Amino acid sequence: MEVAKRFIIGVDKLVPRPDIALEVLTMAHDSDGSVSAMAQKIEQDPNLTANMLRMANSSYFGHMKKISSIRDIIVRLGNDSVKLLAITSASSGLLNTPQKAYGLEPYSLWNHSLATALLAAILARYADYEDNFSVYTAGLLHDIGKVVLNKPLQEESVNKKINNKFSNIVEYEKFVLGTDHAKVGMALLKTWGLPESIILPIGYHHTLDGEEAGLLQSKILYLANFLIESIGIRSANPEKYMFKVEDFLEQNQRLPDVPNFPDNMEVIINEFYDQFNSAAVVH
Ligand SMILES: [Fe+2]
Numbered sequence: 001m002e003v004a005k006r007f008i009i010g011v012d013k014l015v016p017r018p019d020i021a022l023e024v025l026t027m028a029h030d031s032d033g034s035v036s037a038m039a040q041k042i043e044q045d046p047n048l049t050a051n052m053l054r055m056a057n058s059s060y061f062g063h064m065k066k067i068s069s070i071r072d073i074i075v076r077l078g079n080d081s082v083k084l085l086a087i088t089s090a091s092s093g094l095l096n097t098p099q100k101a102y103g104l105e106p107y108s109l110w111n112h113s114l115a116t117a118l119l120a121a122i123l124a125r126y127a128d129y130e131d132n133f134s135v136y137t138a139g140l141l142h143d144i145g146k147v148v149l150n151k152p153l154q155e156e157s158v159n160k161k162i163n164n165k166f167s168n169i170v171e172y173e174k175f176v177l178g179t180d181h182a183k184v185g186m187a188l189l190k191t192w193g194l195p196e197s198i199i200l201p202i203g204y205h206h207t208l209d210g211e212e213a214g215l216l217q218s219k220i221l222y223l224a225n226f227l228i229e230s231i232g233i234r235s236a237n238p239e240k241y242m243f244k245v246e247d248f249l250e251q252n253q254r255l256p257d258v259p260n261f262p263d264n265m266e267v268i269i270n271e272f273y274d275q276f277n278s279a280a281v282v283h
């Protein structure tokens, strides 16, 4: 059996299968799906509903009058915003746990994921990649494998008394567990039935090798995650990762070629900061 799949067995105990959230995610990605059917589904889950209302009333959407129901959101913000909010709320519930093995506090995985999603969606727009919702969702869920691997990674690190130094987290995971959070995340979301347009980029967000890594959505997610880590939105040692556009240009880092990114880098990063600053306060 593939190593990644071994960690998925029994995962429902660790991360309870979020049935309503998954159905909402699937409905939001179905371009023929009805928004009112999706709204009904959302209303079955009080946490999801509350979460969505909180987000809808954030400065990101900038409404003066309080939005007080899912129907209100549909009428006032329109279908695309409802989908965006549904995707965001459904994902946030899955990521708000402390990730000790990764040095992440509660909410920092969520902040990193939201930042990656917002930036990936901007990169996709500049690159003329049409399936914006999938890229955004892939950004939100790209590190979900860390939720699964947190405990085994902690336990095995103690057992194996590891003193080696690793240049990145993926190398460390592979050394300790024989797999990494990108592969495990992909395996988990596959068993949860999410579409390939979301799970493939997640499986390849730390590698540039392989056919799937060459897909535009994979390149976008890789770049978004890389840039967000460079900016330092991931809690661990933020000062070490302060990002300046000039520094970035001088780096010899091998990066995927995402159309129109090099020429618009500064505008893209500024646009990202504007969006993130008004969205990040929402949990
Ligand atoms: Fe990652």
Ligand SMILES: [Fe+2]
Binding pocket: 112, 116, 142, 143, 225
């Ligand atoms: Fe990440």
